[in-house]
Amino acid sequence: MSMAPARKYVSARIKRVEDPPLLMGKARYLSDITLGGMLTVGFVRSPHAHARIVRIDARAALAMPGVEAVLTGEQVRAFTQPIRAEMSGASYRSTDWAALAWPKARFVGEPVAAVVASDRYRVEDALDAVVVEYEPLPPVVDAEAAMTADAPRLHEQHPDNIIIQARYDNGETDRAFADAAITLRTTFRHGRCTSAPMEGRGVVASWDAADGTLTVWASTQAPHFTRAGLAAALDLPESRIRVIAPAIGGGFGPKMHVYPEDVTVCALARRLGRPVKWLEDRRENLLTSAQAREFVAQAEVAADRDGTILAFRATFICDVGAYSVYPTTAALEPMTAAGIMPGPYRLRGYSYEAYGVATNKCPTGAYRGVGMAFATFVRERLVDMVAAACAVDPADVRRRSFFAQKDTPYTTASGIIVDSADPAGSLASVLDAAGYDGLRAEQRAAGNGRLRRGIGLCAYTEFTGMGSGTFRRRGMTQVSGYDAATVRVEPTGEVRAFLSAASQGQGHATTFAQVLADELGVPLAAVTIIEGDTERCPHGSGSFASRSMVVSGGALILAARKVRDKTLTIAAHMLEAAATDLVIDDGRIAVRGMASRAVTLADVARLAYRPASGTLPPGVDPALEATHHYDPPPATFSNGTHLAVVDVDIETGEVRIVRYVVGEDCGTMVNPMIVEGQLHGAVAQGIGNALYERIVHDDGGQPLTTSFMDYLLPTTMELPSVEVVHSETPPPGSVSGFKGMAEGGTIGAASAVANAVADALAPLGVEVRELPLAPDVLHRLIARAARDGTRA
Amino acid sequence: MKQRAIRVTVNGRTHERTVEVRRTLADFLRDDLDLTGTHLGCEHGVCGACTIVVNGEAVRSCLMFAAQVDGAELLTVEGLADGERLHPIQEAFWEHHGLQCGFCTPGFLMTLYCFLREQPDPTESEIREAISGNLCRCTGYQNIVTAARAAAGSLRAGAS
Numbered sequence: 018m019s020m021a022p023a024r025k026y027v028s029a030r031i032k033r034v035e036d037p038p039l040l041m042g043k044a045r046y047l048s049d050i051t052l053g054g055m056l057t058v059g060f061v062r063s064p065h066a067h068a069r070i071v072r073i074d075a076r077a078a079l080a081m082p083g084v085e086a087v088l089t090g091e092q093v094r095a096f097t098q099p100i101r102a103e104m105s106g107a108s109y110r111s112t113d114w115a116a117l118a119w120p121k122a123r124f125v126g127e128p129v130a131a132v133v134a135s136d137r138y139r140v141e142d143a144l145d146a147v148v149v150e151y152e153p154l155p156p157v158v159d160a161e162a163a164m165t166a167d168a169p170r171l172h173e174q175h176p177d178n179i180i181i182q183a184r185y186d187n188g189e190t191d192r193a194f195a196d197a198a199i200t201l202r203t204t205f206r207h208g209r210c211t212s213a214p215m216e217g218r219g220v221v222a223s224w225d226a227a228d229g230t231l232t233v234w235a236s237t238q239a240p241h242f243t244r245a246g247l248a249a250a251l252d253l254p255e256s257r258i259r260v261i262a263p264a265i266g267g268g269f270g271p272k273m274h275v276y277p278e279d280v281t282v283c284a285l286a287r288r289l290g291r292p293v294k295w296l297e298d299r300r301e302n303l304l305t306s307a308q309a310r311e312f313v314a315q316a317e318v319a320a321d322r323d324g325t326i327l328a329f330r331a332t333f334i335c336d337v338g339a340y341s342v343y344p345t346t347a348a349l350e351p352m353t354a355a356g357i358m359p360g361p362y363r364l365r366g367y368s369y370e371a372y373g374v375a376t377n378k379c380p381t382g383a384y385r386g387v388g389m390a391f392a393t394f395v396r397e398r399l400v401d402m403v404a405a406a407c408a409v410d411p412a413d414v415r416r417r418s419f420f421a422q423k424d425t426p427y428t429t430a431s432g433i434i435v436d437s438a439d440p441a442g443s444l445a446s447v448l449d450a451a452g453y454d455g456l457r458a459e460q461r462a463a464g465n466g467r468l469r470r471g472i473g474l475c476a477y478t479e480f481t482g483m484g485s486g487t488f489r490r491r492g493m494t495q496v497s498g499y500d501a502a503t504v505r506v507e508p509t510g511e512v513r514a515f516l517s518a519a520s521q522g523q524g525h526a527t528t529f530a531q532v533l534a535d536e537l538g539v540p541l542a543a544v545t546i547i548e549g550d551t552e553r554c555p556h557g558s559g560s561f562a563s564r565s566m567v568v569s570g571g572a573l574i575l576a577a578r579k580v581r582d583k584t585l586t587i588a589a590h591m592l593e594a595a596a597t598d599l600v601i602d603d604g605r606i607a608v609r610g611m612a613s614r615a616v617t618l619a620d621v622a623r624l625a626y627r628p629a630s631g632t633l634p635p636g637v638d639p640a641l642e643a644t645h646h647y648d649p650p651p652a653t654f655s656n657g658t659h660l661a662v663v664d665v666d667i668e669t670g671e672v673r674i675v676r677y678v679v680g681e682d683c684g685t686m687v688n689p690m691i692v693e694g695q696l697h698g699a700v701a702q703g704i705g706n707a708l709y710e711r712i713v714h715d716d717g718g719q720p721l722t723t724s725f726m727d728y729l730l731p732t733t734m735e736l737p738s739v740e741v742v743h744s745e746t747p748p749p750g751s752v753s754g755f756k757g758m759a760e761g762g763t764i765g766a767a768s769a770v771a772n773a774v775a776d777a778l779a780p781l782g783v784e785v786r787e788l789p790l791a792p793d794v795l796h797r798l799i800a801r802a803a804r805d806g807t808r809a
Numbered sequence: 810m811k812q813r814a815i816r817v818t819v820n821g822r823t824h825e826r827t828v829e830v831r832r833t834l835a836d837f838l839r840d841d842l843d844l845t846g847t848h849l850g851c852e853h854g855v856c857g858a859c860t861i862v863v864n865g866e867a868v869r870s871c872l873m874f875a876a877q878v879d880g881a882e883l884l885t886v887e888g889l890a891d892g893e894r895l896h897p898i899q900e901a902f903w904e905h906h907g908l909q910c911g912f913c914t915p916g917f918l919m920t921l922y923c924f925l926r927e928q929p930d931p932t933e934s935e936i937r938e939a940i941s942g943n944l945c946r947c948t949g950y951q952n953i954v955t956a957a958r959a960a961a962g963s964l965r966a967g968a969s
Contacts, residue, residue, distance in 0.1 A: 032903055032904065032906075033903070033906065035911075036902070036903045036908060036911075037895065037903070039908055039911030039914060040886075040890075040895060040899040040902055040903060040908070040911070040914060041846070041886065041887065041889070041890050041895070041899065042844070042845070042846015042847070042885065042886035042887045042889075042915055043846065043887075045845070046845075046848070046912065048839075048845070048848070048849065049839075049845035136840075137836075138829065138831065138832070212946075213946060214910070214912075214946055215850045215856060215858055215910065215912040215913045215944065215945070215947075216848070216850070216910070216912045264910075264911070265910060266848070266850075266910045266911070266912030266913075267909075267910040267912060267946050267947055269946070298852055299850070299851040299852060299853065299856075521910055522909035522910025522911065522912075522947050523909065524909070690906050691906065693906075694906045694909060694947075694948060694952055695909075697948055697949035697950075697951045697952065698909065698946070698947045698948050700949055701948075701950070702946070724851070724855070725851050725853065725855035725856060725944065726853070726855060730944050730946065732941045732942075732943075732944065732950075733936075733937040733938075733940055733941045733950045733954065734937060734938070734941045736949055736950055736951070738951050738954075739949065739951060
């Protein structure tokens with residue numbers, strides 16, 4: 018294999034090539050797709066958290082102007098299969114998620130019937146006219162309550178509501194606790210969050226009766242998973258379904274799943290023989306797009322007198338909602354949390370129990386920082402509690418408890434192998450950039466008025482770029498784990514690459530172009546990146562779990578090298594030189610040291626696509642194209658440190674973020690401008706999760722946060738400017754040198770903010786053990802501490 | 810359903826249409842005029858993605874009916890650039906990576922278009938307040954604020 022040309026574009030701050038159409042309103046999102054004769058679909062949704070559907074009367078709706086059809090769960094089950102997320106492993110219990118609920122609905126918002134009409138206005142009119150008779154059943158809306166023996170059962174075929182459970186002990190935990198000078202134990206809680214991309218979900222489906230194929234435009238992060246999920250639910254071969262992801266208005270996880278609405282819309286297109294469209298509105302988004310983060314954990318830490326962390330014990334109970342999501346299953350959150358808990362720490366002991374428990378609430382699924390954000394909150398709070406108990410600075414406890422870079426690849430106490438990381442280096446860089454000692458001095462000077470100053474640290478590892486090895490180990494049988502790229506030099510010399518990734522705003526058209534242009538030695542402008550189409554792009558997994566740059570990027574590099582080698586072989590024949598004597602740059606292949614003895618890539622392509630006798634070297638086939646399916650090592654880890662400085666108003670419970678510093682290590686950065694942009698956005702979501710965002714249900718499972726006036730996303734007024742310090746610990750054995758980095762900002766931010774608030778309020782006796790720390794929550798904690806203090 | 814005839818100028822072009830009185834301005838623009846650059850993020854007036862300019866003022870097109878703009882002059886994101894030449898605000902968003910998925914972007918651009926005409930030399934906190942009614946889930950707003958400051962600078966330079 019030839020040497021790669023020097024990297025010219027990778028690591029450069031290059032403006033995004035996808036931006037002009039987005040800026041001019043020309044980009045086509047799902048909602049902008051209109052087909053001739055297209056009908057609109059809307060859903061009648063269960064108003065009950067748990068109810069038997071007795072009967073549905075659609076007669077009045079069907080008589081309304083513009084209404085073409087009403088479909089019920091009883092009808093749709095005759096020609097669709099429920100969505101069933103599978104997993105290997107004895108403790109897992111699958112759930113059947115019907116395209117339309119029948120005979121019972123298991124959460125508020127679950128689709129019960131579909132109305133098809135000429136346009137959205139007629140659909141909304143008719144939805145109100147569908148009469149559904151329900152027999153309410155007792156709901157269970159709390160995971161701990163759902164685990165009790167007499168709790169109402171969601172899925173009658175199973176003996177209880179526990180969908181997944183796991184136990185682990187590295188064998189040293191009890192001894193480490195017995196030997197420890199300090200042990201602390203407490204319970205942590207995290208409220209429900211949702212990813213709330215600005216664009217909701219959506220599907221357009223069109224059935225071609227002539228050849229029996231279904232074309233589906235979907236706002237999806239994983240076109241091939243969507244195709245597989247739809248094929249199973251519709252009893253169609255995958256080859257008969259084409260899934261196209263148009264411009265996507267944000268995803269952050271939930272758009273990797275397959276939902277009942279997707280199945281119903283496709284089934285309707287097939288049965289009606291007309292294109293149909295459904296767009297999730299914001300209320301539906303807050304009711305039914307996969308939610309996340311709802312955990313309770315009983316956790317213990319063992320430490321030496323000097324604060325060195327020795328061991329953790331934890332029981333994670335994750336409220337997974339009513340169904341196990343496809344294709345990652347309800348195990349995703351609890352198992353990821355349990356596995357990542359040791360983070361960057363060198364532990365003697367670690368043991369856990371983890372449960373995913375069904376409740377009568379919206380299913381939970383992938384959301385930026387899945388599992389990791391909560392485990393990090395538990396761990397980093399415990400670490401700070403140890404620091405307080407030992408009267409040691411939190412930075413010192415971390416420094417002396419991390420594993421060392423020289424010990425990588427490091428097998429953590431949960432058995433996960435961190436391929437590369439420098440936790441102490443990351444911490445030092447952040448303390449240095451923030452001027453930590455100065456911040457502590459300022460804090461002391463700030464005094465004990467109404468505004469209390471706090472400083473919080475968080476150290477984390479981020480699981481990225483997972484290959485099939487990780488998904489198989491987790492038992493996730495429906496997740497492929499590899500990704501793929503086809504690189505094609507067209508007959509005219511233009512370069513196109515087709516990838517199994519699917520951008521939702523991450524800038525793939527730019528970053529993959531940078532990678533490819535460097536590998537082939539062509540100008541950036543000569544390269545076009547194509548994604549999001551199961552017919553044009555090779556089979557792979559898609560874009561989730563911080564994998565695109567590692568896995569699709571790896572596939573792209575390996576495919577590009579095949580094309581480069583072939584290019585050089587043909588060019589060598591043309592130039593009557595040895596391939597090893599050629600250099601490739603800016604689209605020209607020249608004999609080293611003889612710039613005038615050169616051909617262009619277009620010259621090579623012309624020959625490759627129009628060969629004549631003897632023009633191609635012996636044994637070289639025509640055309641200039643290669644595909645590579647790349648299954649990476651099980652994972653590569655990014656790591657980082659966050660530092661937050663906050664002022665807490667102890668009268669109102671309002672938290673202002675005064676300073677925010679991130680130390681990020683994601684290996685080689687393809688485009689630092691895009692890395693920083695992702696960090697800013699990820700931190701914003703972490704701050705939102707920490708301070709404002711929560712899906713609230715009443716005791717009957719009725720969601721109370723179904724608009725953006727209730728589910729509060731942070732605005733410009735709440736968010737700080739984030740200072741970023743980069744470092745690069747290269748992953749060993751990596752094709753690219755890249756690590757994933759989309760989630761670190763979210764993983765770190767919630768915990769850094771929580772620790773800063775805890776630091777600010779420690780003198781008042783407030784203990785921070787829950788998220789979000791919304792003003793009303795803080796107000797309650799401050800009042801309770803004052804009461805308890807008075808009583809003491 | 811009651812209908813009304815309206816005449817409206819959008820991005821310099823006059824349209825005459827008959828609309829149901831309940832038809833929102835956003836749906837009218839997107840579905841009747843095929844101006845799909847205006848996006849709907851919440852349809853209840855919080856996210857600001859559907860912001861357009863009506864008679865010189867930034868409004869949420871999800872909260873207005875088409876019938877209300879009879880006789881009005883509208884500017885949407887499609888009318889911001891001069892052919893293929895980006896408006897200085899668009900140029901600044903591109904230069905400073907002020908967008909990721911791009912879904913909320915038209916609303917920010919139109920909000921800033923009005924704001925920067927009122928306040929050509931804003932401070933960072935004035936910019937933050939001006940766009941505090943627009944939600945973005947990708948950027949954390951940091952680069953949007955930077956882009957807005959840069960846009961203000963280039964608009965001032967262009968005006969002088």
